[in-house]
Amino acid sequence: MNQVVTHNSRLWRRNHDGTGLVFTHRQGKAKFLHLNAPGIEIFTDCQGDLSKNNIVKKWSGALQIDERFVREFLRQLQEQQAVTIGELCLDHLPPNWENENQQTTDILLIVPPNPFASREEIPLPLGVLMLASALKQVGFSVALFDMFLHNLDPIEIVKAVKKYKPSIIGISVITASAPSAYQVIKCLKTIDFAGLLIVGGIHATHCPTEVLQQGANVVVRGEGTYALCQLARLYFDNRAWDTSFLQSIPNIHYWHGDKIQKSLKAVNTSISSADDLPQPDRNIIDINNYPQKGAIISTFGCNRRCRFCTARNHPLSSYLARKPDRIIAELHEMERLGICVGNFVDDSFLLDHQRVETLCRMILQTNLNMAFACQAKVDDACKNPSTLKKMVEAGFSAIEFGVESGNQAVLRWTRKGITLEQAARAVDAAHNAGFQRISCGMIIGYPIDTRETIEDTIQFAIHLLSRGAHNIPLAICTPFPGSDIANNADTYGIKIVCRDWSRYNFREAVMDTPMLTHREIEQLYLDGLYRIHCASVRKGG
Ligand code: SF4
Incomplete structure (x- = not known):
């Protein structure tokens, strides 16, 4: 059927x-x-x-x-199996929801739905698992509700709040999930939730005032483990709104009376090494419910400043690498949990080849029985092709490059610092090293894109397929809050036509550019998708 x-x-x-x-x-x-x-x-x-x-x-x-x-x-x-509705899941609530013995919790962490990911792509909320870990280390009990995974309505979150009786609720928000997060906040207001409502994540980082006006008490910007633990201590110590204490917590915005205040410290100096950050607590969730359960991070931050990306303005944007033995220990724990593919989601995994080679050596020495995937920049990948070979020997089988455009002038404009020639060489190097899955992400609809440059991108995507790439995820350039494009819309001559954040999903155009309307960009996108799809089918992909 x-x-x-x-x-x-x-x-x-x-x-x-x-x-x-x-x-x-x-x-x-x-x-x-x-x-x-x-x-x-x-x-x-x-x-x-x-x-x-x-x-x-x-x-x-x-x-x-x-x-x-x-x-x-x-x-x-x-x-009756009359239909299977793609993302309709009948398990509205997490498995332990009806457990009457469920204890109350100090802190409830919520991940609102991410409308642009399909069920197969539901990401493991790695950052939230790190927050849970940090909070537990300092003695708080924590529960996590992933609304996307369990297909939870805001109304069901309200039921959960009544049951778990948390004193603090923390919500992690990306731009596309902001409308769902605001619905949750609205529902919490209807039951007069009297605790502390803290919101963090990339959208809150770049739109703190909007998030506070939607009803949050505090916004934590950037990396949030330290700030969240400090806020929890303050709250549970009954120190009321001790403003001098709040001022000392880095990178928070909060209500003080009817005014929004921000803390004095804009930079979190408590984190000087990547190993200061806790390992994600994967035991707080049923990891097997996640289709992408193998996410792991070995480095933080990015050394680039791409115009379309929000990582450039992230408060913890400097590059920090974790010690290889800590990563190996985490991989062993993942293996014990039954995870057989470790997916390194770092922005800069291959920046330091020596680090990667050490990691590969240790993987082989410790007999980890896992496969691995990672993201990498094309110039990092073609610096030293022998590193790619060592990665394959250690079990790496998939690699994802951000190629971004197939037109050299547009690529230069993005400030990514890569060339088309490097992109082609990186695909060759990964192919020759034996990677079984090579993805090359491309974007169209930049402020300087024209029909001709977009055509170059589609042609280059098809060319990369012929060179050995297996998959070309295509996206529409989106002016996310905090990106250089959004911050300088007038300079780039773009007109943002939509502020419905749920449509900031890489497949709907939300801006007119000097050369193209958003409708034209969407048509070119669909046309590009279709042609890449056909080329991939012809190739047998
Ligand atoms: S797109 Fe990638 S390389 Fe560019 S700033 Fe963002 S994370 Fe860094």
Whole structure:
């Protein structure tokens, strides 16, 4: 039976027999899907957005019935296998939710849904697991609710808060998840949550005032372990709003009366080494629920200043590397948890070849039975191809490069500091070293992109496929708050046409550039996706 296995799709066709064909794309991966008749009905009713919340909202509104009946109907449809709705998961709540013996917790950490990742790509919330670890080390009890993983509604979070009775709630927000986070905050207001509401993450880092105005008590900017522990101590010591103490906590913004204050220290000097940061506490979650459970970080920060990226303005942006023996110990723990692929999500994994070679040697010496993946910059990768060979010997099988553009002038403009020639050489080097999966991320729709430069990017993407790349995730340039592009919109002549953060998802264009409207950029994006997809199929990928 054909089943519904997508959401947020745009292009579709209804067949005479009621079935349909949908073209869907997500983070550069294109798929053509056949939907059965019930599937296509739901798809059209819900305008391509098959998230559970959207279906329930649309149907209960149209039929003027209680949302509970719609939920029940959907549940039965799924039970009868009439449809499988891509990201609709019936496990609304984490497995231990109904456990009456569940103890209350000091601090509840919440990860709101990330609308641009598919279920297969749900990321392990590594940063939040580090926060949990730091809080537990100083004696607090912590629970974590990943709303995306468990498909939790804000209303279900409210139930969880009533049950766990946390004194502090911490929410981690990226730009695309900000609207969901604000819904959670709104729901918490309806139950008069009297504790401390702290919000952190990349969006809060760059939009602290917006987040505070949405109802947070405190915003922690940048790396948050130290600040969060200090805030928790302050709160549990009943020291009320001791402003002199708050002022000493680095990088926080908070309400003081009806005014927003920020702490005096903008830089967190408590972290001088990467090993000052705690190892993520993977035991706080059921790791096996995560499709991408192998994420690990071995270095922090990035030495580049790309115009489109927010890492450049991140308060902990200097490069810090963890000691190899600490990384090996963490990998062993991951292996014990049944994780067989370690995915290094560092921004600068290959910056220091000696460090990587030491790590590879230690992996071989300690008989770790895992495969590995990493991200790398193309110039780092082609500096010393023998390092790539050592990585493959140690078990690395996948590598992801950020190539960013196929036009040299545009690439120079991004300030990434790489060339097309280096990109081609990096793919060759990875291919020759024996990597089984080579991805090259590309972006179109930069402020200086034209139809011609975008054509160069698509052509170059297809060229890289022919040289040995297996996958080309294609994205639309997005002016994320904190990026140089967003900060200097007037200088670049761009017009931001949308402030709905959930659409800041790399596949919807939210700005007109001097050369192209956002609609034109989206058309070029779909066209590019289709051509890359066809080239990949022709190649047998
Ligand atoms: S895009 Fe990559 S290289 Fe550029 S600043 Fe961001 S993390 Fe660094």
